Amino acid sequence: MTDRAKPLPQLADVKAYVPGEAPKSCGGPSYKLASNENPLGASPKAKAVYAEMASKLEIYPDGTAKDLKAAIARKHGLDVSRLVVGAGSDEIFLMLARAYLGPGDESISTEHAFAIYAIIAQQQGAKAVEVPEKNFTADVDAILKAVTPRTKIVWLANPNNPTGTYLPYDEVKRLHAGLPSQVLLVLDGAYAEFVRKNDYASGIELASQSDNVVMTRTFSKLYGLAGLRVGWGYAPAHVVDAIERVRMPFNVNLPAQAVAMAALEDEAFVEASLAHNDSELERLVREVRALGLEVIDGVGNFCVVKFPEMKGKPAAEALAYLKDRGVTVRGLGGYRMPNHLRISVGTVAGNNAALKLLTEFLDG
Numbered sequence: 001m002t003d004r005a006k007p008l009p010q011l012a013d014v015k016a017y018v019p020g021e022a023p024k025s026c027g028g029p030s031y032k033l034a035s036n037e038n039p040l041g042a043s044p045k046a047k048a049v050y051a052e053m054a055s056k057l058e059i060y061p062d063g064t065a066k067d068l069k070a071a072i073a074r075k076h077g078l079d080v081s082r083l084v085v086g087a088g089s090d091e092i093f094l095m096l097a098r099a100y101l102g103p104g105d106e107s108i109s110t111e112h113a114f115a116i117y118a119i120i121a122q123q124q125g126a127k128a129v130e131v132p133e134k135n136f137t138a139d140v141d142a143i144l145k146a147v148t149p150r151t152k153i154v155w156l157a158n159p160n161n162p163t164g165t166y167l168p169y170d171e172v173k174r175l176h177a178g179l180p181s182q183v184l185l186v187l188d189g190a191y192a193e194f195v196r197k198n199d200y201a202s203g204i205e206l207a208s209q210s211d212n213v214v215m216t217r218t219f220s221k222l223y224g225l226a227g228l229r230v231g232w233g234y235a236p237a238h239v240v241d242a243i244e245r246v247r248m249p250f251n252v253n254l255p256a257q258a259v260a261m262a263a264l265e266d267e268a269f270v271e272a273s274l275a276h277n278d279s280e281l282e283r284l285v286r287e288v289r290a291l292g293l294e295v296i297d298g299v300g301n302f303c304v305v306k307f308p309e310m311k312g313k314p315a316a317e318a319l320a321y322l323k324d325r326g327v328t329v330r331g332l333g334g335y336r337m338p339n340h341l342r343i344s345v346g347t348v349a350g351n352n353a354a355l356k357l358l359t360e361f362l363d364g
């Protein structure tokens, strides 16, 4: 046998991320409730800007994303020099991993955490340590117990996906207080805007005041721009400096920068999206519970439903039943939750379709 090119040895352990499935067409309308996308689409103003960008495709984007960063800083009252932007928040996690994780290092995430954290740690050759949760919620004591001299990053999605649960700000602060100063705490606020709880905060303040906290946000969920790939992070100056050293020069593309700015300014669309999520999440949870199913108390733009193992109505069959009839939701076997399905809040019609099919499935 001739010698073949060998990828880095750590890549053998990497399990590919499994994205939400597009629905198949079954003649009638079909709905994708599998990726927590905005059911109202994107802001009409953002779409108009995207169309205008067609005449500028030959031009390189501004690699420093100066205008977009200025707009984010203005909106949230931030120091522009501490902002980083990425092709989705995923790219910011990747840049953090490239800057801080190597073979022999460890990063910590929790039992049912967003899958990307472990994947990128492994890509770097670092160990992805996963610690138990309590009641599908991150457990600060378990995280702190897992810290070793090799720990470089603690990842916390707050609220988390796929569970939808959150840690109150006091608990986040207790976690931060318990971490050694050389460990970075990454607070992933992908769903921050959806949370309606007085004891919640996304961590902007903590990221402003500490030397080891990074907070990330995304345009993929509330702003409905998942397809464009734009996220941002707020970090201490020394972390921004490290990220700039691994960042590709034009990581956020030209239409993405312009469209994200337009989306940020369209408050009417944001408010309509939030109002829709508030009422439809509440309705979805209430109606699923009325079917006799358990639902995890979540605060994002999705609900997580438990199917009874014993009564011949397992989650995997519900997933297939809905999929065959034009509605895709997310199976959570890969998240150690084989009996749960995650249903994104859809349009009223999409949610109705999911509820009708669930009712039929349980009756059948």
Ligand SMILES: *Cc1c(COP(=O)(O)O)cnc(C)c1O
Pocket (backbone or CB within 6 Å): 036, 087, 088, 089, 090, 091, 114, 157, 160, 161, 188, 190, 217, 218, 219, 220, 221, 226, 229, 230, 231
């Ligand atoms: C959807 C999601 C993101 C956002 O990813 P993008 O790369 O910004 O699209 C980040 N974290 C969590 C937990 C998510 O569910």
